Amino acid sequence: MNVIEIIRILIVLFILIGGFLSLVAAFGVLRLPDVYTRNHAASKAATLGVLSVLLGTFLYFYVEEGHFNSRVILGIVFIFVTSPVAGHLISRAAYNSGVKLWSNSVQDDLKRKKSKQK
Amino acid sequence: MKTNDLILQTTTKVVLFIIILFSVYIFFAGHYTPGGGFVGGLLTSGAIILLTLAFDMKTVKQILPFNYIYMAATGLLFAGGTAAGSLLFNVPFLTHAFGDVNIPILGETALHTATLFDLGVFLVVVGVTMTIIQTIGVDE
Numbered sequence: 166m167n168v169i170e171i172i173r174i175l176i177v178l179f180i181l182i183g184g185f186l187s188l189v190a191a192f193g194v195l196r197l198p199d200v201y202t203r204n205h206a207a208s209k210a211a212t213l214g215v216l217s218v219l220l221g222t223f224l225y226f227y228v229e230e231g232h233f234n235s236r237v238i239l240g241i242v243f244i245f246v247t248s249p250v251a252g253h254l255i256s257r258a259a260y261n262s263g264v265k266l267w268s269n270s271v272q273d274d275l276k277r278k279k280s281k282q283k
Numbered sequence: 284m285k286t287n288d289l290i291l292q293t294t295t296k297v298v299l300f301i302i303i304l305f306s307v308y309i310f311f312a313g314h315y316t317p318g319g320g321f322v323g324g325l326l327t328s329g330a331i332i333l334l335t336l337a338f339d340m341k342t343v344k345q346i347l348p349f350n351y352i353y354m355a356a357t358g359l360l361f362a363g364g365t366a367a368g369s370l371l372f373n374v375p376f377l378t379h380a381f382g383d384v385n386i387p388i389l390g391e392t393a394l395h396t397a398t399l400f401d402l403g404v405f406l407v408v409v410g411v412t413m414t415i416i417q418t419i420g421v422d423e
Contacts, residue, residue: 236305243301250294261286 172228179221186214199267200259208252215248216241288337295337302330310405311398320401324408331409332416340420351413358406365400 193206223237266273306326313319335343369378381395 239301239305243298246294247298250290253290257286 169228172224176221176224176228179217179224183214183216183218183221186210186217190214198269200264201256201266204252204256204259208249208255212244212248215244219244292337295333299330299334302326302333306330310401313401314395314397320404321408324405325412327405328409328412328416331413335416335420340417349413351410351417353410355407355410355414358403358408358410360403361406362400362403365396365403368396 187210190207190210193210194203197203197206219237219241223234223241226232226234226237260275260279306323309318309326310320310323313323331343331347334346365379366377369376369380372378372380379396379400381393381397383391384394385391
């Protein structure tokens, strides 16, 4: 088994892991109880899922066709930077517009500060 | 309530350069690969809109002091000028020319007048999009 074969197996693994993580993110959005936990599932698992699919795509075109596609690398960096920030902004917008936490939550440290500002 | 936009603004400062770079790449790659003036123009205006979202309109006007209506007019002038320039050489309207030109620093480069036409499209798209966004975004 030479290096090309090993990299081919890696490509398959990357794409399968990416698909699996995106599926986990979708199940998390369906099953979790409130906006914040759902956002936690969506922004984390989906980011890593998309990253591994892109990495698999990049490796495939590099190994099979000898084509170094720098746009995919740029896309990986871009999604890695922007997706968590998008999650943060959605969560903050939800908190500031008064979306309730899950009823079993035990602690809400921002509550005092928010009621003081009003 | 004044919100703290530090995370959004810092990310915008980093991401803006990636988007602008990508739009310039798309603009120049349009002759041989998917892309061109329209997509490049939309990406550039998308970057400016991201800047407007993270900061406010007055700051963006200070950073980029363009009159976007003039920008759209300049783009139309470029496109029309490229089209009318062919008449000077006694060939039909909109005939393009190309050739290998020896530029001092860059060396021998293949140039095509369709790039000038595309630059016109780019400027019109950026100008029109930003005019629409700024006109909608102003609160009296």
